[in-house]
Amino acid sequence: MQFFAWDVKWLKDLVRLWNQELGKQFPMREELFNQNSFQDINIFADGSRIAVDENGRVAGFIVTKKWNDVIDVGISESTGWVQVLLVDYAYRNQGIGTELLKFAETKLIESGVNQLWLGKDTWHYFPGIPIEYEETASWFEKKGYVKSGEEFDLDCKYEEESDLAILTKESVEAAILQPDEKDDLLEFLHASFPGRWEYEAIQYFQLGGTGREFVVLKKEGRIIGFCRINDSKSPVIAQNVYWSPLYDGELGGIGPLGISKDERKHGYGLFIVEAAIVYLRKRGIESIVIDWTGLVDFYRKLGYEVCKSYYSYQKNMQKG
Numbered sequence: 669m670q671f672f673a674w675d676v677k678w679l680k681d682l683v684r685l686w687n688q689e690l691g692k693q694f695p696m697r698e699e700l701f702n703q704n705s706f707q708d709i710n711i712f713a714d715g716s717r718i719a720v721d722e723n724g725r726v727a728g729f730i731v732t733k734k735w736n737d738v739i740d741v742g743i744s745e746s747t748g749w750v751q752v753l754l755v756d757y758a759y760r761n762q763g764i765g766t767e768l769l770k771f772a773e774t775k776l777i778e779s780g781v782n783q784l785w786l787g788k789d790t791w792h793y794f795p796g797i798p799i800e801y802e803e804t805a806s807w808f809e810k811k812g813y814v815k816s817g818e819e820f821d822l823d824c825k826y827e828e829e830s831d832l833a834i835l836t837k838e839s840v841e842a843a844i845l846q847p848d849e850k851d852d853l854l855e856f857l858h859a860s861f862p863g864r865w866e867y868e869a870i871q872y873f874q875l876g877g878t879g880r881e882f883v884v885l886k887k888e889g890r891i892i893g894f895c896r897i898n899d900s901k902s903p904v905i906a907q908n909v910y911w912s913p914l915y916d917g918e919l920g921g922i923g924p925l926g927i928s929k930d931e932r933k934h935g936y937g938l939f940i941v942e943a944a945i946v947y948l949r950k951r952g953i954e955s956i957v958i959d960w961t962g963l964v965d966f967y968r969k970l971g972y973e974v975c976k977s978y979y980s981y982q983k984n985m986q987k988g
């Protein structure tokens with residue numbers, strides 16, 4: 669077995685291995701893998717590696733990330749992520765995964781990382797280990813990773829004749845963000861939701877977003893809440909439409925969403941989600957996914973049920 673540096677020239681082979689091992693539950697597209705595992709500025713190439721067998725076929729790989737972006741949204745430079753660790757089933761139990769992980773952890777520690785998450789990275793695939801992969805979870809636990817919670821993806825299928833009326837609520841208005849409201853949204857996110865959600869919005873506009881992917885809630889003309897919506901026409905492949913090949917017809921995504929702290933307890937959260945659903949349905953969306961959430965009971969009020977579940981894992985690391 670030979671090990672090679674992280675390089676986009678292996679893209680087709682990496683995606684082939686992914687779909688061989690994970691494709692039934694998580695069908696991968698080259699465009700998505702390139703976006704998330706090569707184009708993301710936070711890829712830590714020094715800690716990512718590819719295992720290749722004697723026939724020149726990719727037999728395994730690990731992708732790691734750490735905070736590299738100059739944009740300051742409060743994400744710690746001491747946090748690292750294992751985006752994916754995958755080994756061909758035919759080559760398992762030969763120490764390849766252990767060697768890949770040990771290599772990655774060593775490089776991450778050397779770079780100043782002291783907390784490592786499985787998934788949850790910027791442009792992540794998973795918010796943890798899918799719960800059906802029990803052997804994988806057990807393997808990581810033996811490597812010192814600790815379970816720290818459970819996350820869910822939910823979905824809902826809509827009938828064509830369902831109601832598409834724009835909803836109203838006293839004192840507030842939900843509408844698609846207009847191009848000249850970009851700065852208002854970013855200021856709201858910086859004040860109310862600094863961190864990952866703010867970062868994803870900044871990146872969205874950097875990549876050519878016009879505002880059609882944000883429903884905003886306004887009160888007396890000011891933004892007090894937001895809800896991200898995604899579909900196949902969005903400027904990036906967003907997290908909640910990653911696995912669109914699993915769905916018949918057009919897939920849409922909802923989330924993240926948030927209401928200003930001072931404006932909660934008025935039902936605004938449910939209202940903005942209902943409005944977001946209507947806007948997506950008006951675009952011809954037949955199914956909608958809400959990814960990486962723990963608010964299962966909240967979304968069940970709107971007909972959503974769990975479609976995928978994950979266990980969160982992390983490891984605190986020390987140099988030496």
